Amino acid sequence: MAKKKTTFECQTCGSRYPKWQGRCPDCGGWNTMSEITLVSDKPASRTWTGSGTGEAVPLDSVDGGNEPRFTSTIKELDRALGGGIVEGSAVLVGGDPGIGKSTLLLQLLQGLGRNGLKTLYISGEESPRQIRMRADRLGGPPEKLLVQSEVDVERIIASLEKHSPAVAVIDSVQTLASAEISGSPGTVSQVRETTARLVSWSKAKGMPVFLVGHVTKDGAIAGPRVLEHMVDTVLYFEGDKGHPFRILRAVKNRFGSTNEVGVFEMSEGGLLQVDNPSALLLSERPQSAPGSAVVPCLEGTRTLLVEVQALVSPQAFATSQRTTYGAERSRVQILLALMDRRLDYAMVNHDVFVSVAGGMSLTEPAGDLGLMAAIASAYLDKPLPNDTVYFGEIGLAGEVRAVSRPDERVAEAAKLGFKRAVMAAGQAEKTPPPKGFELVGVKGLEELAEIL
Ligand code: TYD
Ligand code: MG
Numbered sequence: 001m002a003k004k005k006t007t008f009e010c011q012t013c014g015s016r017y018p019k020w021q022g023r024c025p026d027c028g029g030w031n032t033m034s035e036i037t038l039v040s041d042k043p044a045s046r047t048w049t050g051s052g053t054g055e056a057v058p059l060d061s062v063d064g065g066n067e068p069r070f071t072s073t074i075k076e077l078d079r080a081l082g083g084g085i086v087e088g089s090a091v092l093v094g095g096d097p098g099i100g101k102s103t104l105l106l107q108l109l110q111g112l113g114r115n116g117l118k119t120l121y122i123s124g125e126e127s128p129r130q131i132r133m134r135a136d137r138l139g140g141p142p143e144k145l146l147v148q149s150e151v152d153v154e155r156i157i158a159s160l161e162k163h164s165p166a167v168a169v170i171d172s173v174q175t176l177a178s179a180e181i182s183g184s185p186g187t188v189s190q191v192r193e194t195t196a197r198l199v200s201w202s203k204a205k206g207m208p209v210f211l212v213g214h215v216t217k218d219g220a221i222a223g224p225r226v227l228e229h230m231v232d233t234v235l236y237f238e239g240d241k242g243h244p245f246r247i248l249r250a251v252k253n254r255f256g257s258t259n260e261v262g263v264f265e266m267s268e269g270g271l272l273q274v275d276n277p278s279a280l281l282l283s284e285r286p287q288s289a290p291g292s293a294v295v296p297c298l299e300g301t302r303t304l305l306v307e308v309q310a311l312v313s314p315q316a317f318a319t320s321q322r323t324t325y326g327a328e329r330s331r332v333q334i335l336l337a338l339m340d341r342r343l344d345y346a347m348v349n350h351d352v353f354v355s356v357a358g359g360m361s362l363t364e365p366a367g368d369l370g371l372m373a374a375i376a377s378a379y380l381d382k383p384l385p386n387d388t389v390y391f392g393e394i395g396l397a398g399e400v401r402a403v404s405r406p407d408e409r410v411a412e413a414a415k416l417g418f419k420r421a422v423m424a425a426g427q428a429e430k431t432p433p434p435k436g437f438e439l440v441g442v443k444g445l446e447e448l449a450e451i452l
Helices: 075-081 101-114 128-137 153-163 188-205 277-281 329-343 365-380 406-415 425-430 445-451
Strands: 006-010 033-037 090-095 119-123 145-149 167-171 209-214 233-239 245-253 261-267 270-273 292-299 302-314 322-325 350-356 388-390 420-424 438-442
Touching: 006 188, 075 233, 075 245, 075 261, 090 101, 090 188, 101 119, 101 128, 101 145, 101 167, 101 209, 101 270, 119 128, 119 153, 128 145, 145 153, 153 188, 188 209, 245 277, 261 302, 277 302, 292 365, 292 406, 302 365, 302 406, 322 329, 329 350, 329 365, 329 445, 350 365, 365 388, 365 420, 365 445, 406 420, 420 425, 425 438, 438 445
Parallel strands: 090 209, 090 233, 119 145, 119 167, 167 209, 292 388, 322 350, 388 420, 420 438
Antiparallel strands: 006 033, 233 245, 245 261, 261 270, 292 302, 302 350
8 A cells, every 4th residue: 555645734824844843934833733644635616706707897897886785684793794794705703612603603594594594504513403402592493494514515515505595604614624635624724625615616606605713812723814815704703701792803804894893792592782882891890999990992983981990909929910801911011111100100019900891802002091090090099080981092201192083982981971081182172072071181191190
């Protein structure tokens, strides 16, 4: 018998090498190589009948109208998709295991089924029985929702051909396999090639397909990152498993804006749409507690009010600790250094803990002012006023800078009953305050400290 040919493939970037190496020369990942058996890979058919016309035409003669779309029956999902499901589009839904991807997509098919559409849910992870049990929790399966347990991509395509559903869900790309491709299921080459086949098939047939992809923080399994260029839309389902709050974020969308987010709450009966996320996020906020500040931050076209909490305690060990959840640690360190230098707050010999409530994350620079207000309030052990929000970027010279869309931030705060916003001075002058709402401009840290 001929010796089996093997090669070593990096499970992060997909590069192949004849020999094992500790570090991938391509992407720099450590210990990412695994040995795979080579079979002659047939490349996926590259006939993308979906969008190619093959001829150059004058641009002004091209139809510039919107793609035909239909509703997913879930308003928040429609919003993240940019207004509904586009015919023949491939949507990748990524996220940590257990975050709720399968739940969301089963709810999607159930909603479509109730609208009379035929749908097909293909799972390589769960048995039809398990899916049925979940469907019962989510309000019972409608007619015309087919389920199939399958991992072989050729058989999946055959099944899609046979039933031609209006929408199909493939859960998950990590379980897909094909005997014609090197490597075991879940390796980069398998995930990439099987997905390419499915996507080009769905394009050719004009059938929308939703693909589930797991990501892990260290990228140990073949993550959907290598697939992002193959699909039309990439949605990330984010949140903290300990909290019910979930955000569905569009990170790529050929048919819409990538700024859109849908907001959900995980409950006993599946995912619920959240119409007023700010109210939910602030529902457990302690009143008059030191170290708590509210920041209006932008999530796509939405404004969410999030609560930042800080705890400052005398240094416990030889080096002071800085721990953050939901806020960037380096950002917090800069703010602490500024407070140390400019405000004479002895941050150096204090441990500082910062957390953003509800499992949210505060990545915008506009959160600086709120972070600093929360830390200062914790340090001084004085609560901030309950009816005030804070937003603005803080520069290294201690100046407070303008941020985008102040009017929307102020409007959201006013809607939830806040009465004051502390913000950059230049911006406070230009923004018209809502009725009964006060805008307090600050130029620099010293002014902020005075207010506190
Ligand atoms: P799941 O959709 O299986 O996650 P993923 O497909 O992203 O791995 O969701 C799993 C979690 O959701 C699990 O911890 C249980 C929880 N859950 C609920 O809280 N309520 C529900 O109605 C359902 C179906 C799941
Ligand atoms: Mg799942």
